[in-house]
Amino acid sequence: MSWALFWEWLIKSLVLVFGLLGGFAYTTLYERKAIARLQVRVGPNRTGPWGLLQPIADAVKLIFKEELTPANVYKVVFFLAPLLTMVPSLIIAAVIPVGTSIELFGRTIPLYLSNLNVGVIYLMSIASIAVYGIVLAGWSSNNKYAMLGGLRSSAQMISYELTLGLGFVIAILLGNSMSLVDIVEKQRTMWFGVFQPVGFVLFFIATLAEVNRAPFDMPEAEQELTAGYHTEYSGMKFALFFMAEYQKMIVVSMIGATLFLGGYLGPFEDRFPILGPLYLIAKVVVLLFMMIWIRAAWPRIRYDRLMSFGWKVMVPLSLAIVFITATGILLADMYGSLWMWTIPVASTLAGLVAVVFVFRALRRKAYERA
Amino acid sequence: MTIDLILFLILAVVAIATALGMLLSRNAVYSALFLVLNFATVAVFYVLLGAPFIAMAQITVYAGAIMVLFLFVIMLLGAEKTPGNPKWSDYILPAGLALVLVLESIYLLISRGVPSGEIVQPEASVNSVDFLRQMGMALFNEYLLPFEVTSILLLVAMVGAIVLTKQEKGGRG
Numbered sequence: 001m002s003w004a005l006f007w008e009w010l011i012k013s014l015v016l017v018f019g020l021l022g023g024f025a026y027t028t029l030y031e032r033k034a035i036a037r038l039q040v041r042v043g044p045n046r047t048g049p050w051g052l053l054q055p056i057a058d059a060v061k062l063i064f065k066e067e068l069t070p071a072n073v074y075k076v077v078f079f080l081a082p083l084l085t086m087v088p089s090l091i092i093a094a095v096i097p098v099g100t101s102i103e104l105f106g107r108t109i110p111l112y113l114s115n116l117n118v119g120v121i122y123l124m125s126i127a128s129i130a131v132y133g134i135v136l137a138g139w140s141s142n143n144k145y146a147m148l149g150g151l152r153s154s155a156q157m158i159s160y161e162l163t164l165g166l167g168f169v170i171a172i173l174l175g176n177s178m179s180l181v182d183i184v185e186k187q188r189t190m191w192f193g194v195f196q197p198v199g200f201v202l203f204f205i206a207t208l209a210e211v212n213r214a215p216f217d218m219p220e221a222e223q224e225l226t227a228g229y230h231t232e233y234s235g236m237k238f239a240l241f242f243m244a245e246y247q248k249m250i251v252v253s254m255i256g257a258t259l260f261l262g263g264y265l266g267p268f269e270d271r272f273p274i275l276g277p278l279y280l281i282a283k284v285v286v287l288l289f290m291m292i293w294i295r296a297a298w299p300r301i302r303y304d305r306l307m308s309f310g311w312k313v314m315v316p317l318s319l320a321i322v323f324i325t326a327t328g329i330l331l332a333d334m335y336g337s338l339w340m341w342t343i344p345v346a347s348t349l350a351g352l353v354a355v356v357f358v359f360r361a362l363r364r365k366a367y368e369r370a
Numbered sequence: 371m372t373i374d375l376i377l378f379l380i381l382a383v384v385a386i387a388t389a390l391g392m393l394l395s396r397n398a399v400y401s402a403l404f405l406v407l408n409f410a411t412v413a414v415f416y417v418l419l420g421a422p423f424i425a426m427a428q429i430t431v432y433a434g435a436i437m438v439l440f441l442f443v444i445m446l447l448g449a450e451k452t453p454g455n456p457k458w459s460d461y462i463l464p465a466g467l468a469l470v471l472v473l474e475s476i477y478l479l480i481s482r483g484v485p486s487g488e489i490v491q492p493e494a495s496v497n498s499v500d501f502l503r504q505m506g507m508a509l510f511n512e513y514l515l516p517f518e519v520t521s522i523l524l525l526v527a528m529v530g531a532i533v534l535t536k537q538e539k540g541g542r543g
Binding site for chain 2: 074077116117118121122124125127128129131132135136138139147150151154155158161178
């Protein structure tokens with residue numbers, strides 16, 4: 001390993017980490033601004049031009065806040081939990097390609113940290129250990145509300161991980177590879193989101209649950225659990241949880257864009273590779289806006305409904321979608337590539353059937369209550 | 371080769387330390403966490419041996435799913451503290467079983483000849499994408515029956531759990 005390669009990796013990692021951290025800061029501002037607009041308010045506009053310095057002011061405030069450690073917490077785990085939440089949300093981005101490669105100082109620099117041939121499964125494994133931080137925060141706080149928040153989040157994340165995994169399977173099937181670079185390159189002809197719109201919607205819903213965003217933000221339901229798993233945390237330790245939540249939002253948007261929306265691909269990207277990261281950022285911003293919009297528009301879903309939605313609707317439907325995708329690919333292999341279009345048609349039908357079933361079940365419940 | 375050996379030694383120490391920590395912790399949550407660390411260490415071993423897929427599967431399945439459920443149950447039942455001091459006689463049966471395992475692995479090592487201490491690098495195909503394809507083929511052609519039997523076993527366990535927790539008629543399901 002030459003030193004140039006070492007520096008290249010180091011610089012790329014630093015750019016990625018600081019990009020995510022800066023992204024976190026401005027995602028909070030973006031969310032506050034967007035929600036304010038959706039609620040016909042103005043939002044933060046006092047700090048700097050258009051309120052652009054607001055994240056810095058927030059950071060300074062959080063740093064100078066008093067940090068309390070309650071007397072009866074399990075100290076080691078209590079200190080480790082915010083880190084365990086924070087670190088997975090950073091390292092999961094290591095396999096996401098942000099572009100093909102650029103020429104710089106006479107070297108060809110690929111715009112990804114690593115092209116693992118098991119990239120998708122790496123995403124899956126990091127996503128699955130991300131739950132530890134929240135569970136341990138809830139337990140180590142030695143507080144009933146925090147504990148319930150932690151337990152809720154672990155149950156919820158495990159339930160929706162199945163749908164998330166099946167969403168990964170759809171992308172693997174369509175891309176015929178587990179490497180994220182291959183999956184993106186395979187989308188040069190057509191985005192997977194077009195072939196599998198229902199799969200993308202399911203994946204998006206599962207990621208909302210996975211990052212504990214509204215309407216699935218049960219672990220921090222204020223009316224029921226004060227603040228959920230981070231009730232006892234204050235100061236910078238609370239800031240770490242806050243950071244992790246927004247970084248997870250960014251990262252799952254990156255993953256969703258990479259798997260289903262063509263990642264860094266876009267017009268003229270093959271001639272000017274530097275456009276790749278910009279396209280990815282644009283797609284991430286759109287997905288983030290979807291998340292914020294959902295939070296502004298929908299109330300929190302009740303916990304038992306959340307679980308039955310996960311197990312009785314999401315999992316069977318995504319199994320059916322995986323089946324439809326695999327069948328469509330086989331048909332396309334045998335009778336020509338036009339048969340690929342059976343996938344979106346059949347999966348949209350399956351999605352509609354599922355919507356009808358949910359609607360009828362809800363109406364029956366409403367009758368029972370009346 | 372030496373850097374591999376150093377890495378192996380460090381990891382081995384971590385693996386043994388976490389295994390001991392798992393056994394000796396008086397708090398079930400700490401035991402579970404040590405076990406998670408142990409699984410992670412084993413996953414790093416797999417990476418060193420050139421099997422990243424197995425490593426990731428190990429983390430996803432054991433650390434990410436099974437141990438989370440373990441923790442979930444421990445926390446839900448509030449069973450963190452092990453009651454009372456265990457007597458020495460309690461250790462006899464586990465220690466005997468562990469001894470049998472150790473003897474078995476020593477026998478296996480010796481019967482294969484004295485190991486050279488070098489990590490045998492697997493064929494190049496293990497690291498390529500083809501490896502995954504080959505593994506899938508082997509799993510669903512050659513070993514289809516064991517695979518299906520395993521999945522039915524897991525299904526039976528799931529159905530059993532549901533039957534046990536299902537409330538009698540009249541209760542809210």
